[in-house]
Amino acid sequence: MTPAELGWLRRGACRTSDAELFFPLSPTPGQExxxxxxxxxxxxxxxxxxxxxxxxxxxxxxGGMTPDERRRARWAVSLQ
Ligand code: SF4
Structure with missing residues (x-):
């Protein structure tokens, strides 16, 4: 994926958030x-x-999904 194709990322609501909220080393209650x-x-x-x-x-x-949720969604799509 080219930088141009990821241009939407600059408009993400998380651009001013702490990266730890989205990529926690040790998830805390409520983080997700x-x-x-x-x-x-x-x-x-x-x-x-x-x-x-x-x-x-x-x-x-x-996109509002955890790794497990994405994995399950990919699996569900693969069954169709
Ligand atoms: S959907 Fe969530 S992770 Fe994706 S750009 Fe928006 S705020 Fe960031």
């Missing part, structure tokens, strides 16, 4: 919910989710 709350108000949620699903991102919250 707080990250998802940021995503829920993000203008580029669909772009972000599509990228993470297509790229197979295995870490972090992308």
């Amino acid at each position: 919910a707080r990250a998802k709350a940021v995503c829920s108000g993000c203008d580029v949620l669909a772009d972000c989710r599509e990228y993470a699903m297509r790229a197979g991102e295995t870490e972090g919250i992308w």
Whole structure:
């Protein structure tokens, strides 16, 4: 993916958030919910989710989804 194709990332609601919220080394209670709350108000949620699903991102919250949620969604799509 080229930098131009990731241009949407500059418009992400998380651009001013602490990266630890989206990529925690040690998740804390409520961390996932707080990250998802940021995503829920993000203008580029669909772009972000599509990228993470297509790229197979295995870490972090992308597009309001955890790695496990993305893995399950990919698995569900593979059964169709
Ligand atoms: S959907 Fe979430 S992770 Fe993706 S750019 Fe928006 S705020 Fe950031």
